Amino acid sequence: MAEIDARIENIIQDVIRRNPGESEFHQAVTEVAETLAPVLRKYPHYAEHKIIERICEPERQIIFRVPWQDDSGEVHINRGFRVGFNSALGPYKGGLRFHRSVNLGIVKFLGFEQVFKNAITGMPIGGAKGGADFDPRGRSDDEVMRFCQSFMTELYRHLGEFTDVPAGDIGVGAREIGYLFGQYKRITNRYESGVLTGKNPSWGGSLVRKEATGYGVVYFVEEMLKARGETIEGKTCVVSGSGNVAIYAIEKLEALGARVVACSDSDGVVHDPRGIRLDTVQRIKEVERGRISAYADEHPQAAYQPAGNIWSIPCEVALPCATQNELDEASARALIANGCIAVGEGANMPTTPGGVRALLEAGVAYGPGKAANAGGVATSALEMQQNASRDAWTFEYTEQRLHEIMKDIHRHCHETAEEFASPGNHVVGSNILGFLRVAEAMVAFGVI
Numbered sequence: 304m305a306e307i308d309a310r311i312e313n314i315i316q317d318v319i320r321r322n323p324g325e326s327e328f329h330q331a332v333t334e335v336a337e338t339l340a341p342v343l344r345k346y347p348h349y350a351e352h353k354i355i356e357r358i359c360e361p362e363r364q365i366i367f368r369v370p371w372q373d374d375s376g377e378v379h380i381n382r383g384f385r386v387g388f389n390s391a392l393g394p395y396k397g398g399l400r401f402h403r404s405v406n407l408g409i410v411k412f413l414g415f416e417q418v419f420k421n422a423i424t425g426m427p428i429g430g431a432k433g434g435a436d437f438d439p440r441g442r443s444d445d446e447v448m449r450f451c452q453s454f455m456t457e458l459y460r461h462l463g464e465f466t467d468v469p470a471g472d473i474g475v476g477a478r479e480i481g482y483l484f485g486q487y488k489r490i491t492n493r494y495e496s497g498v499l500t501g502k503n504p505s506w507g508g509s510l511v512r513k514e515a516t517g518y519g520v521v522y523f524v525e526e527m528l529k530a531r532g533e534t535i536e537g538k539t540c541v542v543s544g545s546g547n548v549a550i551y552a553i554e555k556l557e558a559l560g561a562r563v564v565a566c567s568d569s570d571g572v573v574h575d576p577r578g579i580r581l582d583t584v585q586r587i588k589e590v591e592r593g594r595i596s597a598y599a600d601e602h603p604q605a606a607y608q609p610a611g612n613i614w615s616i617p618c619e620v621a622l623p624c625a626t627q628n629e630l631d632e633a634s635a636r637a638l639i640a641n642g643c644i645a646v647g648e649g650a651n652m653p654t655t656p657g658g659v660r661a662l663l664e665a666g667v668a669y670g671p672g673k674a675a676n677a678g679g680v681a682t683s684a685l686e687m688q689q690n691a692s693r694d695a696w697t698f699e700y701t702e703q704r705l706h707e708i709m710k711d712i713h714r715h716c717h718e719t720a721e722e723f724a725s726p727g728n729h730v731v732g733s734n735i736l737g738f739l740r741v742a743e744a745m746v747a748f749g750v751i
């Protein structure tokens with residue numbers, strides 16, 4: 304017993320020592336490794352094969368210079384990253400993030416999470432992540448295009464539909480995927496649809512991909528509530544962020560009869576007690592690429608709070624859909640005090656370890672991002688399927704597939720948590736489920 308716990312603690316300390324300064328990566332590894340002791344007890348051969356140690360070390364990490372010129376001719380230098388974390392189950396798969404905060408530690412934390420998430424979907428995809436410390440905010444379309452072209456001019460040699468298949472993430476939406484795909488196609492002289500996902504449906508993308516992460520997190524929450532004899536209908540909800548994930552989470556919550564009273568961006572929070580008008584949010588954020596503060600200018604009943612804490616607004620369901628570590632322990636306690644019964648993570652690792660502990664101890668239904676936001680990458684895998692078969696599915700059929708996948712993810716996490724003596728704990732369920740699927744393949748492949 305003690306030997307296994309000590310072994311896991313050593314693995315965590317080794318990761319911290321060998322990856323200095325990468326706090327988000329340390330956090331992600333610790334959160335997973337701490338739940339794996341029961342697995343090593345039940346399956347000691349995973350310890351012999353050093354599967355945890357190997358899973359914590361990326362298979363490859365690429366860092367490259369991205370030079371580009373702005374509209375005035377000034378030269379800028381950014382740093383590009385792609386971390387291929389694990390390819391035991393399929394080609395590397397995971398999004399690209401363009402945000403000024405991007406560094407190697409953030410990309411590694413996201414890539415590590417992605418390994419487990421992708422395994423949980425049951426689709427044949429490995430885990431990866433990438434991006435650049437480029438901030439698209441305030442940049443013209445031409446500047447974004449030049450940046451994407453420069454980024455892909457290096458990255459293309461590492462990609463391929465059987466090698467590594469990126470998608471979007473923060474700061475990388477349909478516009479960026481278009482420029483990236485255009486440059487890949489031009490350089491390689493191949494129309495290789497399956498090399499990127501999140502494409503526009505008019506040239507190889509899948510319907511529902513845009514909506515998939517947001518819809519998926521709501522489906523996951525619906526399953527968690529169902530297990531407790533509750534429904535989404537009539538619930539008051541709060542959704543942080545106002546980007547791709549947040550917008551479609553709000554859309555699905557409203558479609559299922561909930562009322563979303565608040566959303567946010569990195570500058571502040573908008574609280575509309577009558578219910579957020581999604582059409583206004585979409586126009587401001589998606590069309591005008593503006594700030595959420597403009598919402599309150601148009602809807603006088605709404606309050607805008609610069610740098611406000613969205614989690615202090617009373618709600619029954621909370622969906623963090625912005626970024627990592629946005630929901631800390633104090634915020635979790637505020638949610639609990641206000642009667643929140645479910646938290647579903649649309650973002651990756653949005654809740655701090657103290658926040659997760661508080662939610663679990665209070666008995667809040669908690670859906671970790673690895674499971675709850677897996678609908679996005681699952682639908683990316685459906686996009687790859689359509690590309691491989693030169694087919695295009697209807698919206699209804701694709702959404703039905705997504706819905707089934709989310710129900711399966713919830714059921715499998717639930718069953719795994721029960722099997723490993725932590726009933727109702729989706730952290731344990733998702734970590735172990737993902738680990739077992741990857742570990743089995745890694746053992747089969749030998750020491751590579």
Ligand code: NDP
Pocket residue numbers: 471472473474475476516544545546547548549567568569570624625626627629649650651676677679680
């Ligand atoms: P977007 O760029 O479309 O939107 C991000 C939103 O979060 C924006 O409203 C942004 O505000 C806000 N935000 C970003 N950084 C911060 C910050 N540091 N503090 C506060 N708010 C911030 O990204 P996505 O919606 O695609 O991604 C959101 C989250 O979901 C990320 O954690 C991502 O990794 C995760 N995710 C995304 C998937 C996808 O399919 N897109 C799949 C699975 C997970 P602002 O407008 O001010 O920048």
